[in-house]
Amino acid sequence: MNVLEIKNLSVRYGDKVVIKDLSMDIKRNKITAIIGPSGCGKSTLLTTINLLLEENGGQFTGQILFNGKDILSYEKKDVRRMIGMVFQRPIPFPFSIYKNLTYAPMYYGIRDKDKLNNIVENTLKKVGLYDELKGDFNMLATKLSGGQQQRLCIGRALTAEPEILLLDEPCSALDVKNTANIEKLLKDLSKDYTIIIVTHNLSQAKRISDYAAFILDGEVVEYDETEKIFSNPKDRRTKEYVEGIFG
Numbered sequence: 388m389n390v391l392e393i394k395n396l397s398v399r400y401g402d403k404v405v406i407k408d409l410s411m412d413i414k415r416n417k418i419t420a421i422i423g424p425s426g427c428g429k430s431t432l433l434t435t436i437n438l439l440l441e442e443n444g445g446q447f448t449g450q451i452l453f454n455g456k457d458i459l460s461y462e463k464k465d466v467r468r469m470i471g472m473v474f475q476r477p478i479p480f481p482f483s484i485y486k487n488l489t490y491a492p493m494y495y496g497i498r499d500k501d502k503l504n505n506i507v508e509n510t511l512k513k514v515g516l517y518d519e520l521k522g523d524f525n526m527l528a529t530k531l532s533g534g535q536q537q538r539l540c541i542g543r544a545l546t547a548e549p550e551i552l553l554l555d556e557p558c559s560a561l562d563v564k565n566t567a568n569i570e571k572l573l574k575d576l577s578k579d580y581t582i583i584i585v586t587h588n589l590s591q592a593k594r595i596s597d598y599a600a601f602i603l604d605g606e607v608v609e610y611d612e613t614e615k616i617f618s619n620p621k622d623r624r625t626k627e628y629v630e631g632i633f634g
């Protein structure tokens with residue numbers, strides 16, 4: 388079963404319709420890239436999926452099935468736990484690394500010190516920070532480098548044990564080396580998680596995603612295996628976009 392089935396989704400902010408009758412299924416444990424020119428509705432699609440849209444002043448019609456069940460039938464806090472979000476700018480909580488990584492588990496009721504320590508250790512290993520920190524988990528998270536902060540934020544999202552990770556331009560504030568680290572991390576994580584990434588970086592989409600959706604003016608123009616989108620697009624507009632002719 389597809390982890391998400393988006394059916395006839397339309398989204399508006401007030402009178403402004405930004406997503407129009409969009410339907411797409413998201414495959415489990417794959418990386419799906421959402422590409423398209425600025426303002427086409429990519430971020431809106433992510434916020435709709437994890438029910439942040441309303442807080443941002445938007446409304447949607449249509450249906451999103453998560454594991455076959457209407458997403459609105461889940462408690463919002465469960466959706467936020469199961470569908471984690473990582474933003475463009477890494478924003479760690481202004482606490483220690485330890486506290487950043489135990490915040491969600493404690494919120495969800497874990498109090499056992501050993502369990503919490505394990506979560507911190509395993510998460511740091513998963514995101515490749517464990518060796519770099521050399522045991523200093525009490526360091527203020529905001530003192531990490533930008534790339535490390537973004538890996539910590541991905542780690543923090545993982546501590547809630549999500550099924551899906553939504554990432555909105557996670558590398559746009561990072562240099563080439565940190566970007567490569569994050570890309571490798573996402574590839575590794577896709578064995579256990581479903582990843583949806585919004586990116587302006589077409590080479591990144593090509594490098595890491597299994598599927599890619601090209602969105603234009605709130606509509607899916609083409610959605611297919613990434614390989615096909617880049618090497619043999621069916622739609623002229625997709626071809627022009629991936630060749631860098633517009634956007």
Ligand SMILES: Nc1ncnc2c1ncn2[C@@H]1O[C@H](COP(=O)(O)OP(=O)(O)OP(=O)(O)O)[C@@H](O)[C@H]1O
Nearest residue numbers: 400405423424425426427428429430431432443444
């Ligand atoms: N909270 C909001 N209130 C009103 N309009 C919004 C809001 N958020 C986004 N929009 C509008 O919705 C449209 C789609 O925006 P969105 O951020 O989803 O696009 P995007 O494809 O992610 O853009 P970018 O690539 O520039 O980040 C834009 O016209 C934007 O101005």
